[in-house]
Amino acid sequence: MARRFNYRRLKIHFSYTIDEAARVLGAHKHTVRSWIEEGLPVVCRQRPILISGGVLRDFLSARRSRSKTSCGPGQLYCLSCRSPKTPAELMADYTPLTAKTGNLTGLCPDCDRFIHRVVSLAKIELVRGKLEVGFPQGLERIRQTTSTRSHCDLKKKA
Ligand SMILES: [Zn+2]
Numbered sequence: 001m002a003r004r005f006n007y008r009r010l011k012i013h014f015s016y017t018i019d020e021a022a023r024v025l026g027a028h029k030h031t032v033r034s035w036i037e038e039g040l041p042v043v044c045r046q047r048p049i050l051i052s053g054g055v056l057r058d059f060l061s062a063r064r065s066r067s068k069t070s071c072g073p074g075q076l077y078c079l080s081c082r083s084p085k086t087p088a089e090l091m092a093d094y095t096p097l098t099a100k101t102g103n104l105t106g107l108c109p110d111c112d113r114f115i116h117r118v119v120s121l122a123k124i125e126l127v128r129g130k131l132e133v134g135f136p137q138g139l140e141r142i143r144q145t146t147s148t149r150s151h152c153d154l155k156k157k158a
Pocket residue numbers: 078079080081082085108109110111112113
């Protein structure tokens with residue numbers, strides 16, 4: 001179960017270091033780091049890493065609504081319907097957020113609004129289910145290269 005953090009304490013126009021954000025939220029700094037791993041965007045990758053208060057609020061609020069009803073494979077969360085949905089036409093687009101994570105976007109079959117899911121590129125094969133996922137050009141090439149490489153590694157081990 002995801003712990004609830006009082007993200008309303010964060011000032012929207014203020015940037016926090018990991019330690020500061022952890023202190024304001026009463027979270028462990030490892031927890032804040034794990035959010036960055038999950039795809040929380042940071043202001044600057046150089047040290048000290050800064051997180052915008054507004055971005056962190058949005059991230060935690062989206063995370064909380066996701067934890068209420070978790071999406072199964074091939075499902076994205078519709079904020080309007082407040083439930084996981086399988087996108088119309090079984091189609092979704094991947095938009096990178098960081099090198100390792102991105103946003104899957106599709107259309108809600110019931111309300112025609114955009115539905116989203118933040119996914120890690122490493123887990124996308126598990127998350128996509130039956131969906132046809134469109135990748136930006138270039139990224140698809142990188143992904144294919146990576147999967148070919150891991151395939152070769154597997155072969156070597158066998
Ligand atoms: Zn909907």
